[in-house]
Amino acid sequence: MGLFSLQGKRAVITGGTHGLGMAMAEGLAVAGAELIITGTTPSKLEEALQYYKGKGYTASGYLFDVTDEAAAIENIAKIEAGGPIDILVNNAGIIKRVLAVDMPVEDFRRVIDVDLVGAFIMSREVAKYMIGRRCGKIINICSMMSELGRTNVTAYAAAKGGLKMLTKNLATEWAPYNIQVNGIGPGYFATSQTAPIRVDGNPFNEFIISRTPAGRWGDPEDLAGTAVFLSSKASDFVNGQIIYVDGGILATIGKPSNE
Numbered sequence: 145m146g147l148f149s150l151q152g153k154r155a156v157i158t159g160g161t162h163g164l165g166m167a168m169a170e171g172l173a174v175a176g177a178e179l180i181i182t183g184t185t186p187s188k189l190e191e192a193l194q195y196y197k198g199k200g201y202t203a204s205g206y207l208f209d210v211t212d213e214a215a216a217i218e219n220i221a222k223i224e225a226g227g228p229i230d231i232l233v234n235n236a237g238i239i240k241r242v243l244a245v246d247m248p249v250e251d252f253r254r255v256i257d258v259d260l261v262g263a264f265i266m267s268r269e270v271a272k273y274m275i276g277r278r279c280g281k282i283i284n285i286c287s288m289m290s291e292l293g294r295t296n297v298t299a300y301a302a303a304k305g306g307l308k309m310l311t312k313n314l315a316t317e318w319a320p321y322n323i324q325v326n327g328i329g330p331g332y333f334a335t336s337q338t339a340p341i342r343v344d345g346n347p348f349n350e351f352i353i354s355r356t357p358a359g360r361w362g363d364p365e366d367l368a369g370t371a372v373f374l375s376s377k378a379s380d381f382v383n384g385q386i387i388y389v390d391g392g393i394l395a396t397i398g399k400p401s402n403e
Contacts, residue, residue, distance in 0.1 A: 147378040151176035159236035161192040171368025173201035210262030234263035235285045244298040252299040259303035286327040315384030331390025333362040358391030
């Protein structure tokens, strides 16, 4: 097998039913991995599985909320009974766009629970099996909000900043067991959710294109290569890192207004 081959590997992707999670899952499948997808909506999970299987990928699905500790423990045990989990991609996440002064505490806690605590629960339980085998790959889906602030996303930024440090700490604890824990920080991507603002004349569309050195929104497929790299033997000595797939946004202060 080549450095980037995932033949014979089993990958759990939380929230792999749509958007960027689906794009990364498909990238892993193309590299040879068996997909195990989790979700919380039966119709979305079934639709995603039909898509994967229609492409000829080996895929199965589990319906549970990653913040439900008992459900996570139970379902991870079921998955492990069918074979080892070699790769875990903690992609499940939510965002609530509310000004900090207007945000109810229960909404703040829910974002932290899904985006940060859920990733901890999944990582902890999967790592118990990986430690016994002395190998494994865990990928946390961070964000540019792991590094930058922005109006209306206080809870999300707090969770993604925490996820960055969770990644580094888990890498530190589990590296002796040959487990690599890394993160991917997506920039702004062309998805169904961003379609309404990705139109000529929309101020945010113009801002993203001008702010991104690459001069475009990311394509979901742009994440696939990074996901495959961090899941494969090619990244065996890469640990505790966050790779930002952002077209160069974090590398620059931006263009002056008169340029």
